[in-house]
Amino acid sequence: MKMTQTLYLLFISGFSSFPLGSSEFHLIKLPKTYQEAKSYCREMYTDLATVHNSTDMNMINLLSSTNTRAWIGLEIGDVWTWHWSQPGQKLDFLNWKAGEPQNNNQDACAAMDQHGKWFESGCATKRSFVCHGYSDTSGHIFVAETKSWRDAQNHCRGLSSDLVSIHAAEENEAVRNVSVSQNVWIGLFKDPWKWSDGSNSSFRHWKPNQPNYFEDQYCVSAIFIDQGRWNDRRCSDRRPFVCHGDQQPTSLPTPPNTASKLTTTKTPGLVSVTSTTEMSTAAQLTPTTTVQVTTDGVSASTTLTGTSAQSTTWPLTLKPTENTPSLPPGNLILIQENMTWIEAMSYCRKHHIDLVHIVSEDSQQKVAEKAKNATSPHVWLGLRYTCNFNFWFWTSSTADCYLNWAPGEGTEGKYDCGVTGAIQATGRQQWVGLPETEKLNFLCYACGG
Structure with a gap:
């Protein structure tokens, strides 16, 4: 079976898109106010983008390599609500101290005292904290170093975990037991933000010291040059925006004399x-x-x-076309540092052009020669698998019929979501699919020598 060559690509106008799981994100580079952007997304797609987790945020970041600020679907609400930091967790158990939580309309975070009771606290206070274990059987992780709530959250997420969420009295007691009689942060926070599409996603990705609620800043934009981190802005500002969902069919009149x-x-x-x-x-x-x-x-x-x-x-x-250029040797840059696929792509786009793509047997030979100097067994390429449409594609705006998959890979392989392409550093130097979280050397291409 031949690999299908039909791809969803960005055309360099006012639009780009990236399929992801059950959702598809679209960056619309037409400056609009927040309300105009919301209306556009609801007419053309489903709504402004809702971000459910860091994977969603990484995929949105891939839509732009510029310093664009773009609206996402987070806006101010009328009710201050408690959420667990770990996305998708229900607030189905509470263990507040008497008189808690406080009845006020301001950002706040929750901590546990030495008796296992919860209390509301300013999020900037530094204290020890508890992260989820790496699995359901490995218990919780107590971190004695004191941090603000948000820094504690970042620390846990750096461990591929999150601040602990608690759903039963037994789990609450287990967290108290590992906290060695200290007041510790747990993963509960309060804010007024809501998603345009009604989602209850608790994922947040704020810049430091944001949100600040200054000057009617009641809508949220992502800043691509800053890892997509969020900033509250005036809803009347005009900026690009990110929609999600399938494109809706429309009918346009035929313009005259075009x-x-x-x-x-x-x-x-x-x-x-x-x-x-x-x-x-x-x-x-x-x-x-x-x-x-x-x-x-x-x-x-x-x-x-x-x-x-x-x-x-x-x-x-x-x-x-017959004149499709191959990549000259001077344009290939081997980075002998181990990074995840997304980190490698971000590095190449920041310092050069992009992760390398292979358009012919000639460019395969040049890439293979460079890969021989790698310090990892495989080297990342700009090749990605979409489980939504079940095919492989190059992340650059060009592609080719040239294929060099190892046996059992490519269209013959079975892959989960989050798989990306690499070239073997030695041997026959064919292509393989690997989880994007693996850390490998990678090849960038750049202009000139």
């Missing part, structure tokens, strides 16, 4: 476009329009269905 601006190819009925303006025009020609896109030396043919001219997701079947 077909004459486009070029007909040698294939009957196929329109050639070479710019985002022409793509927008083609998207409005008829309810269904077939176009050929040419960009960066790669041609792609696709059928557009009626949709917004400013933001469209196209299934593109990419076909390299």
Whole structure:
């Protein structure tokens, strides 16, 4: 069975998207107020983006390598609500001290005293804390070092854990027992924020000292240059935004006198476009329009269905032209540091262009030669598997029919979500799928020598 070459790609206009699990995120680069952005997302997709966990946040970060600030679907609410830090945990057990929690409308966090009773506290206070164990059987982790609640949360998440959540009296007693008679942070916090789509996600990713609620800052934007961390902003500000959900079908009228601006190819009925303006025009020609896109030396043919001219997701079947350039040796940079796939991609995009992609047998040979100097058994490539659509794709805007999978890999393999591509550093130097959390050397490509 041949690997399908149909990919969901970003076209460099006002739009990019990335499929993830049961959701799909779309960065819309059209500056709008928060309410305008919400209306747009509800009309074109499902709603402004809801972030359920750090994986969602990492995927949203991949939508932009610029310093863009973009609205997400978090907004101020009327009710201050307690949440567990660990996403998806129900508030089904409480053990407050008498007189607690306090009846006030301000951010707060919860701690446990030496008797196992909970009390409300300012989140900036430094105290010891308890993280969840690495599994249901490994108990809890007591950290004696004193930190603010948010720094304690970051510490636990750095251990691939979170601040402890408590759901029964027995678990509460177990946390008290490991806390060695100290007041400790637990993973309970209070805030007024709610998600536009009504989700109860408790995941938060604030910048330090945020939110500050200054000057009617009642809506939230993610700052891509700062790992997507969040900042509360005035809802009247105009900025790009992130939607989630499947694209809704729409119908657009045919604009007058636009077909004459486009070029007909040698294939009957196929329109050639070479710019985002022409793509927008083609998207409005008829309810269904077939176009050929040419960009960066790669041609792609696709059928557009009626949709917004400013933001469209196209299934593109990419076909390299005869002049598709291979990667010169000077453009390949081997980073002999072990990072996760997402860390490696972020590094390459910050310091160079991107993780390397392989478009031909010639570029495979050049990548293989560089990989021989790696200090890890495999080397990350810009190759990712989507479990939502069950295919592999290159994260750059180009692709190719060239494949070099090891036996049992690629379309022959069975993968979970979160799998990415690597090249064997030695031997036949074929491609394999590995969990993105593994730490490997990686190859970037850059301009010039």
